[in-house]
Each structure stands twice: as structure tokens, then as C-alpha cells.
Amino acid sequence: MKFSFKNDYSEGCHPNILQALVQHNLDQQAGYGEDQYSLSAKTLIKEKINNPNSEVFLVSGGTQANLIVISAMLKPYQCAISASSGHILNNETGAIEATGHKILSIETADGKLSPSDITPILDGHRNIPHQVMPKLVYISNSTELGTIYQAKELEELSAFCKKNNLYLFMDGARLGHGLTAEISDLSLEKVAALTDVFYLGGTKNGALIGEAIVINNPAIQEDFAFNIKQKGALLAKGRLLGIQFLELMKNNLYFDLARHANQQAMKIKNALQKKGAAFLSDTYTNQIFPILNNDLIEILSENFEFYVWKKIDEESSAVRLITSWSTGDDAVDRFIEIIEQN
Numbered sequence: 001m002k003f004s005f006k007n008d009y010s011e012g013c014h015p016n017i018l019q020a021l022v023q024h025n026l027d028q029q030a031g032y033g034e035d036q037y038s039l040s041a042k043t044l045i046k047e048k049i050n051n052p053n054s055e056v057f058l059v060s061g062g063t064q065a066n067l068i069v070i071s072a073m074l075k076p077y078q079c080a081i082s083a084s085s086g087h088i089l090n091n092e093t094g095a096i097e098a099t100g101h102k103i104l105s106i107e108t109a110d111g112k113l114s115p116s117d118i119t120p121i122l123d124g125h126r127n128i129p130h131q132v133m134p135k136l137v138y139i140s141n142s143t144e145l146g147t148i149y150q151a152k153e154l155e156e157l158s159a160f161c162k163k164n165n166l167y168l169f170m171d172g173a174r175l176g177h178g179l180t181a182e183i184s185d186l187s188l189e190k191v192a193a194l195t196d197v198f199y200l201g202g203t204k205n206g207a208l209i210g211e212a213i214v215i216n217n218p219a220i221q222e223d224f225a226f227n228i229k230q231k232g233a234l235l236a237k238g239r240l241l242g243i244q245f246l247e248l249m250k251n252n253l254y255f256d257l258a259r260h261a262n263q264q265a266m267k268i269k270n271a272l273q274k275k276g277a278a279f280l281s282d283t284y285t286n287q288i289f290p291i292l293n294n295d296l297i298e299i300l301s302e303n304f305e306f307y308v309w310k311k312i313d314e315e316s317s318a319v320r321l322i323t324s325w326s327t328g329d330d331a332v333d334r335f336i337e338i339i340e341q342n
Helices: 017-024 038-048 062-073 115-121 151-163 176-180 188-194 223-230 239-272 292-301 329-341
Strands: 055-058 076-081 103-106 133-140 167-171 195-200 213-217 290-293 307-311 317-320
Touching: 017 133, 017 239, 038 055, 038 151, 038 188, 038 213, 038 290, 055 062, 055 239, 055 290, 062 133, 062 167, 062 195, 076 115, 103 290, 115 133, 115 151, 151 167, 151 188, 176 188, 176 195, 188 292, 188 307, 239 290, 239 317, 239 329, 290 292, 290 329, 292 317
Parallel strands: 076 103, 076 133, 133 167, 167 195
Antiparallel strands: 055 213, 195 213, 290 317, 307 317
16 A cells, blocks of 8 residues: 555544543533533643633634634625635635635745735725725645745734734644744744634644634634534534544644654655755645656655646656654655665
């Protein structure tokens, strides 16, 4: 069987989570997120972001989180702004548009947004009330291209959004990987201080399923639970999510798992750099996009699964390689061995 570098959710979950689910399986608990595990996990998250006034909501997946958050934050005539590579634009089957909200796209080379990117969008939507109103800036960290926001970049973007009365929402499907990248100077506490809403992704970082939506803006907190219920995301057995996030938040397991995934990807990146490979983007997370000769891609495909991301020319293509919390040394070493032999 080929080893997969296609995604970071091919494995089940971290053994601590599985053990906890079995251990507490027969405990009787309140439903709909009022179980002791969910309540404890939410408290622990608030402690880690140093904001007891934030509200935490647990849902099953990233697309679900994006759909619920954006549709809850926007009025019918308002819209979201996203980089052209944003997940809400390319990988969610028009979920945001299906709620009646347009997404304004900005082409960026690195998948990130800056005030200078957004300003032309605002300037181009002054024909009130004939155009949609830009209201929400959607970003992800790490991005779909594996890049990350540094503290200064997020501070500038947050200040710009506040000045222009825009919400700032961070998709955190791979937030653990973004924050533990070796070049990152962002902290979870700072993310909470600079965003209106963000979420901690569990699905791609050791959980079976689950994302923890953290709402920092009090104006958005009010009645948010109704949106969770209306969109079918309020699980009767909320303990399934609570137990997982309680385990992930204990002893910084969440960040240890993400750091491991990053380190495994960096081993492959370093080996490719020694062979002279170029990359679509300079990433330090668990996603890398090397540009390889098509013959080497064919050889690697005999032993590994990965996406051929983009054709570069007749001889080469960019591939996407993703490592996970569970990626072992054997697979990484074997991949590097084939690279070195070719």
C-alpha cells in the first residue's frame, strides 16, 4: 500500500483521544455541549487565549465552521473578502454563496491578504446602496499555500479592519501548524486579541472530527448558538467533540502534534533544497509545494500518493506534499532516499 502525503487527516485520531472516548463511553452526560468534557475544554481554551470573555463553540468540521460563522456575521446585503486561494472560494461547493453572500476574490501570490490588497475592493464598492457591502475579511493561518501570517502582518490587518468597520475572521483548520512553524512569531493569545472570530482545527491535527470556534467580539456572540442549531451542527452527543478538545488542549498536545507534522515536512523540504529543487512558495508548515521533474514525480508515485498541483512546463510540475501529526520517520526517510537516488 502506498503511503499518502495527500492530506493530514488520513489517520484516525491520537491514541489519547481514543483512550478517553473509550474510558468515558458509558458515563451519562448532558447533551448538546453541556457535558462536563465540553465545558472543561471550553474553559481550557479560554485560559490559553487569556480571554475569559470569549465564547467557544464546538462543531464537527471546517466547512461547517466557515459556513456558520460567515452566515451568522453578515447581513443579507453584506459580503466577504477572500484571497483567490481561500478555502471558502475553492473547496466548499459554494456554501457561502448558498446562504446569499457574495465572496469578493483577491489574487495574491502567497495566499495572504494585506491592507493594500483590500483597499481597492473597498474603493470599488462605494456605489451605495447598489453594490454589496464588504464587511468580512476571511483569512487562514496557515493558508492553502502553506504560508503563515507574522505578528506584524496580522496586527496591521486587524487595525485596518477596525478602522474600516470590517470583521476579521481567521480560518484555523491548520492553525496549530501555523503557530508552531519555526519562523512564526504569533501566539494563540495574540490571534485571539487581533481577530473577531477564529477557530482551532482539530480534524487536521489529531482529532477524529472537530473544530473549536472562538468568538472574541461580544457583538457576534449574542444568539450565535441559534445559528449552530439551525445549520444542523449542534450535536446531541456533544461529548464526542468535548472529549477530543479536552485531550488536545491538555499539556499542549495540540501544538506538539502540529509541530511534529511541520518538522517532518521540513525534513523533506531540506532534502529537496539540497537537490536544487525550487518551490511554488516558501513554506515552514506541514504543506510544501516543490517543483519536480515529471520523471521523478512518476518514480515517487510508485511508492507514495500526493497531488500534482500545477503544471510548470513540459518537463516539470509542482506537487503538494502534506505531513500529519502521525507521519513517521520511515515514510519520510524512504521519500528522501528516492529523491537522493534520482
